[in-house]
Amino acid sequence: MIDLDHLETLHRRLLWLSCWTIHNANHLRDKGEGEVKVGGHQASSASMAAIITSLYFHALRPEDRVAVKPHAGPVFHAVQYLMGNLPLEKLKNFRGYGGVQSYPSRTKDVDDVDFSTGSVGLGAAFPIFASMTQDYLRGHDWTGKEGRMVALIGDAELDEGNIYEALQEGWKHDLRNVWWVIDYNRQSLDGVVREGLWHRIEAIFSAFGWRVVRLKYGALQRAAFAEPGGEALRDWIDACPNALYSALTFQGGAAWRKRLMDDLGDQGAITALLDRRGDAELAGLMENLGGHCLSSLCEAFDAADDDRPTVFLAYTIKGWGTPLAGHKDNHAGLMTPAQMEIFRGAMGVPVGVEWEPFAAVPDESGLRAFLSGVPFFAKGRRRFEAPALPRPERVKLSDRMLSTQAGFGKILDEIAKAGGPLADRIVTMAPDVTVSTNLGPWVNRRGLFARAARADTFRDERIPSAQKWAFSPKGQHVELGIAEMNLMLMLGATGLSHSLFGQRLIPVGTVYDPFVARGLDALNYACYQDARFLLVGTPSGVTLAPEGGAHQSIGTPLIGMAQDGLAAFEPAFLDELSVIMDWSFDYLQRDGEGDPNERTWLRDETGGSVYLRLSTRPMEQPQHRGDPGFAEGVIDGAYWLREPGSNAEVVIAYQGTVATEAIEAAGRIGGDRRDIGVLAVTSADRLNAGWTAARRARARGHATAMSLAERLLARLPAHCTLITVIDGHPATLSWLGAVAGHRTVPLGVEHFGQTGTIGDLYRHFGIDADAIVAAASRIAPGRPIRLSA
Structure with missing residues (x-):
């Protein structure tokens, strides 16, 4: 039953509250000296008000999840305010420090945001991958009542390329239980969209098997x-x-x-x-138009009563119901105080009661009774928790010569073979690089996921193959197409499974390390939502030498350092990798209050995601190092591979696969330079983060706060020179010189590579043992470093 009277009242309330919230932020609230405009998108909010009203107060159920168009955030927050889920002070401080965010955020806002939005196109696509996650849980018998994953999007968002990558991925995986509602107001930031776009929209969605519902006329x-x-x-x-x-x-x-x-x-x-x-x-x-007509919207939503993916093309007018309606400049426009008074009159809101939830409501008691029975809000806040999974015994490899990429595959295979609660909850994925990133053994043991079973034809036809790739609802690997944005979005969706669906998954995704950058926007988006996953970038650096520069990574270590919510590691040896993976399975599941560890000053108790930068380069492995101090150093970010003496003139600090070159160089120059040290950096990210956190702690009065980097380097004499080396950008480690004021020679890769052998490229970029020795030979205590021979 559609209660149009109360829905009409709510529509007007949401339209008023959203526009008044923005008006208050820009014209009434003290913005501070020099601040001119806060913004807030009144016109974009107005075009979505009826759509949001009909969804939240009629069509949706508690199990449904919604990604709200970023520029309609004020309408969403008005909904939450009306329902008592958002304090008034938060709404009054819209776009202010401590207030509701510019765009809905599940980590920064206090009301019930399902999916963060902001970077256009990503919020639209994310419900596709949330639905795929829901199907994965269903296939493993881990889900209860299923919901619809809903995206409310602007028509201009359809210009984003990731939209179409996501649509194709959804088609491959028999997508269902997804609604997209397109606010077809035909205006973007800079103008009016091209004529006839609706033809293309309908054709594209129909081609991918979606039902298209055109809501043009009210x-x-x-x-x-x-x-x-x-x-x-x-x-x-x-x-x-x-x-x-x-x-x-x-x-x-x-x-x-x-x-x-x-x-x-x-x-x-x-x-x-x-x-x-x-x-x-x-x-x-x-x-x-149809997008402003509550009866048309409700009837269309009610009619879509199966699980077929459906797009509603809702014709709207940008700024509907306000003095800004239809003007081509209204996207970022604001009602003037005079226009707001005209709008106030149209809404019937008396002066002085602008923030009252039920101002100008003719039947307040009836509306309150209606709201108390709205299905979507019947179960309160829809955030779930899931118990942490116990970690299995740490896998220890005994190989004498192996790459970290191959070691990663072997560790996962051992976990798969041993089984247990955590192994059963791991879900792996890759953008068409499953075999070449060493996930093959895991997939052979655990199978590929699909909603319906599909046989391995090659196996059935008795054709020899190393891959046993049968699909079933119980499989634990999601094979994705070659689109890195989709990988990051799927990692984000599965990495929120514990909160969205109350079922914990341990997502592990692999990608060629240089192509982390292709999915960087979606990776940032996943981290911003506090999704939990393990991302493995491999092969990294220039070690995929014969492939040339397009398959070699330079800046990814800096991405790992800069990306919030992501702990980045680059182990050189298998025992380091083993320690890191074991720690990661615990770190992904943490959800503490965030008090810093006073050994590292890192807030590890909050948990987060992990990024491993691995290599295909086989390396000779050290003997087993099982002491607690070693494992602690690996996780904290660095340890002494070779302790420096009290009068050390040179310390070589390396990260990753250049360990071989660093060790060789240390041996060659040890006779000429006293007390040389070798610092194994496993995580420049955590080492740097601990250093900056300790400095902030001292500024706040913790006089004894000292980071690992400071403890490691404080023992070095002032004349000691650091030579840092990495198969990546030299800035990754060059900051170490600032910790205690030591002169530093940073070696690394700054330009696109070319084809050749690893030796060729390491010589070319000056990160081989000869280059390290040469750098040391130019160092004289107490005198400036000579940068040329």
């Missing part, structure tokens, strides 16, 4: 079309260019009448149809 328009002359009016609306429709909307009823009479008048029936309506009524008719 109930008033459909009734008018049934009158004599109504068919001519509908034909005129269909032929009217987007820009003209917007312009006439802004101009109002008189302009509508003149244009319609000029184009259609003196035709008897159509003239009578127009004459039966005053200017205000005519404007209301012409603006009564």
Whole structure:
């Protein structure tokens, strides 16, 4: 049953509260000296108000999840305020420090945000991967009542390329239980969208198997079309260019009448149809598009009662119901104080009660009773928790010569073979690089996931193959197409499974390390939502030497250092990798309050995601190092591979696969330079983060706060020189010189590589043993470093 009276009231309430919130932030609240505009997108909020009203107060159920169009954030927060889920002070401080965020954020906002939005296109695509996650849980018998994953998006978001990558991935995985509602207001930031875009939208979604529901005409328009002359009016609306429709909307009823009479008048029936309506009524008719008509919206949502993916193309007017309606500059526009008073009159809100939830409501008790029975809010806040999974015994490899990438594959295979609660909850994924990133053994043991079983044809036909790739609902590997954005979005969705669905998963995704950058926006988005996953970038650096520069990574260590919510490691040896993976399975599941560890000053108790930068380069492995101090150093970020003496002149600090070169160089220069030390850095990210955190702690009065980096380097004499080396950008480690003021020679890779052998490229970039020795030979205690021979 559709309660249109209460829905109409709520629509007006949401429209008023969202616009007043933005007005208050820009015109009434003290913005501070020098601040001119806060912003907030009143017009974009207005075009979504009816859609959000009909969804949240009629169509949705508690198990449904919604990604709200970023620029409609004020409407969403108004919904939460009306339902008592958001304090008034938060709403008053919209876009201010400590207030509700500019765009809905599940980590920064206190109300019930399902999916963060902000970087356009990502919030639209994310429900696809949340639905795939829900299907994965269903296949493993881990889910209860299933919900719809809903995206509310602007038509301009359809320009984002990741939208179409996601649609294709959804088609491959038999997508279901997804709704997209497109706010088709035909205006973007800089203008009006191209004519006929709706044809392309409908064709694209139909091609991927979606049901397309076009919501173009509201109930008033459909009734008018049934009158004599109504068919001519509908034909005129269909032929009217987007820009003209917007312009006439802004101009109002008189302009509508003149244009319609000029184009259609003196035709008897159509003239009578127009004459039966005053200017205000005519404007209301012409603006009564499907996306603003609550009865049309509710009926369309009710009719989509199966699990087929559905897109609703909802025609709207940007700024509907406000003085900004239809103007091409309204995207970032704000109502002036005078316009707000006109709007206040239209909304019937008296002065002094602007923030009252039920101001200007004719039947407050009836509305409160209605709200108490709205299904979507019936179960309260919809955030779940899941118990932490116990870690299995740490896998220790005994290989004497192996790469970290191969070691990663062997560790996962051993976990798969041993089984247990954590092994059963691991879900791996890769963008068409499963075999080449060493996930093959895991997949052979655990299978590939699909909603319906699919046989391995090659195996059935008795054709020899190393891969046993049968698909089933119980499989634990999700094979994705070669689109890194989709990988990061799927990692984000599965990495939120514990909060969205109450079932914990341990997502592990692999990607060629240089192509981490291709998915960086989605990776940042996943971290911003506090999703938990293990991302493995491999092969890294220039070690994939024969492939050339396009398959070699330079800046990814800096990405690992800069990305919030992601602990980045680059182990050189298998025992380091083993320690890191074991720690990661615990770190992914932590959810503490964030008090810093006073040994490292890192807030590890909050948990987070982990990024491993691995290599295909086989390396000779050291003997087993099992002492607690070693494991602690590996996790904290560094340890002494070779302790420096009290009068050390040179310390070589390396990260990753250049360990071989660093060790060789240390041995060669040890006879000429006293007390040389070798510092094994396993995580420049954590080492740097601990250093900066300790400095902040001292500034706050913790006088004894000292980071690992400071403890490691404080023992070195002032004349000691650091030579840092990495198969990546030299800035990754060059900051070490600032910790205690030591001179530093940073070696690394700054330019695109080329084809060749690893030896060729290491010589070319000056990160081989000869280059390290040469750097040491130019160092004289107490004198400036000579940068050339």
